[in-house]
Amino acid sequence: DTGVSQDPRHKITKRGQNVTFRCDPISEHNRLYWYRQTLGQGPEFLTYFQNEAQLEKSRLLSDRFSAERPKGSFSTLEIQRTEQGDSAMYLCASSLPGWGRVAEAFFGQGTRLTVV
């Protein structure tokens, strides 16, 4: 399978615990995005990398959230001290460089987080 891969697919955690999600992008894609989606809403932008550089973070992203892409390949998203409001689907997407525009992004199947 050469698509975007996310792990785990589902995560249930107790409030206050830390969780980490992994995303493996399509191999030749240098851009990687993280989104969060709750029921009835569109995906909400969290952050984006070009290679290993984190180029943008949403103002909505609290300091409990951190993302890394250390070698410009896979990425991790960590949430510290989880809260019930963090329950959502966390989506990762990747794309090629845009050559003057933003290229189409392709999504993984997501990690569904439930905080109890």
Next chain:
Amino acid sequence: RKEVEQDPGPFNVPEGATVAFNCTYSNSASQSFFWYRQDCRKEPKLLMSVYSSGNEDGRFTAQLNRASQYISLLIRDSKLSDSATYLCVVNGEGSQGNLIFGKGTKLSVKP
């Protein structure tokens, strides 16, 4: 004004109908526009990019109106399998890399 706005619907149409969705965006400097489709509890999947001259892919036609800052999606001869949520996507303010999604328009095609 929200960055990307869509009518949430739902649009309930019979098979064979033609249906159109509109989406407005706030950043006049946006350069990249897409329509994605999302099935229930699945990830968004790219339906089509939207180019300045408009583009067509089978039963689907996308149009861009830069002056009025809206994009549209037309689906002809609707199929039951077209039932999904359609997400309008525009690159956001301040960065070429930030893709902003609308909340989506839900389409339900009935037999």
